Amino acid sequence: MKPFLIIPVENQVRELDAKLLVAVLAAQEGWTSIIGAKWCIHQRIGRFPPSIYIAKSLTERGMKMLHIIRRIGHYIIAWDEEAVAHYAPDIYYARRVAKDAFDLIDLLVAWGEDNRDLFYGHPACRREAVRVLGNPRADILRPEMRQLFQDRVDELQREHGNFILFNTNFNHVNGYHDTLNLLYLNNGEWVRGHWSLGMPDEFARGLFHYKRVVFEAFQALIPAVARAFPDRRIVLRPHPSENHDFWRTLLAEYPNVVVRHEGNVVPWLMACDCLIQCGCTTAVEGFLLGTRIVSFTPVEDPRHELRLPNELGTRCRTADEVIAAIRDPDPDLDPGGARRRLVGRFIHGFDNGLASARLIKLLPSHSPYASFARIPLRLSGIIKAELRTINRRRKQRSGSPRHSVEYNRQRFPRLEVSALQEHAERLRKISGAPRPVEVRYRHEDIFEVRARE
Incomplete structure (x- = not known):
């Protein structure tokens, strides 16, 4: 057979x-x-x-x-x-x-x-x-393949206008269930969860702390952006393995914020005004699509930060810096072509x-x-x-x-x-x-x- x-x-x-x-x-x-x-x-x-x-x-x-x-x-x-x-x-x-x-x-x-x-x-x-x-x-993501998503891009822009896209990757600390996190509380003690499998204990606990700090910073950032741009739609796409209800509950009071997860992220990246992220591979996809990227990195932690995605956008430490970057009318998406050369080492033959x-x-x-x-x-x-x-x-x-x-x-x-x-x-x-x-x-x-x- x-x-x-x-x-x-x-x-x-x-x-x-x-x-x-x-x-x-x-x-x-x-x-x-x-x-x-x-x-x-x-x-x-x-x-x-x-x-x-x-x-x-x-x-x-x-x-x-x-x-x-x-x-x-x-x-x-x-x-x-x-x-x-x-x-x-x-x-x-x-x-x-x-x-x-x-x-x-x-x-x-x-x-x-x-x-x-x-x-x-x-x-x-x-x-x-x-x-x-x-x-x-x-x-x-190649130019000739993008027409696959064009109808969806048009739908998203009609529905959401010139929207701001947040992509999160907090499945390590906001997992679908607590036991799927890096660490979770068990009888008052932090024990290792599913996502820590294979990690040295010190690294797993350090990564958990780093992700929690960034996670909490995003919980403050998204409302700040929603207040700064009350007439614009804010779309949050959580990681497939995250607890999506957490975000829906947190952001329910902001009428210009929606939590969506359906479909491939590509048309969302093509349709949005800019992407806000931290250490998410979506930034690599967005860069190859020509999407404007804002990398929100509220803490400096070289051992636990995924640096490549963050190098492809405007780095911001505070909510005020993020808001200013969103308002920037003419950002340089690739100063001197350095970002394209960097990505070329990670993704072979994109143009071939x-x-x-x-x-x-x-x-x-x-x-x-x-x-x-x-x-x-x-x-x-x-x-x-x-x-x-x-x-x-x-x-x-x-x-x-x-x-x-x-x-x-x-x-x-x-x-x-x-x-x-x-x-x-x-x-x-x-x-x-x-x-x-x-x-x-x-x-x-x-x-x-x-x-x-």
């Missing part, structure tokens, strides 16, 4: 457009892609023939699943979704690279030279497996074709782990996958916040086949791919994308 290209999506608003583009371009080469919610694909991972699987990270918490995926016979391609903005190498390795990750990954995709050097610096890295390709998420197309050229025609001799190992992998699914469902019934239906739905809202079909065809036409594609429903939150017969 012909292998599939299996493309799981964890955070729909952040990942779906780019990964659907991969599926559309792969269809041009005869591939059928399986795309959908990561947790749903994992529940059925043993029911696919040995195929090509694209992983979004190399973290310790994902290794159990990757071991199962390899046993089943899938060839594994991986990139780190969060590698563009990262901490110092020792912290990056502890947080984002499991000790046996390099043994499981057949093809490791680097966003750029910075990411490549990070991988190379790890003592277990197999350099021959690393390819510097860029990333599909950067593809949809699609990273998705470069990736597809490297796909093997079949999984090398599909031999008859591996059938017993495959069967053991299938059994492990089914047992994992049973365990996950048990945790869901027990009320585990990280496995709850509500948390999953916040990160991956329901999709209709018709909407996905329309979106896939728009991606195909804009990218110039010649063969029409067809999207088919396969299972709840799982779809097939193939060339139309």
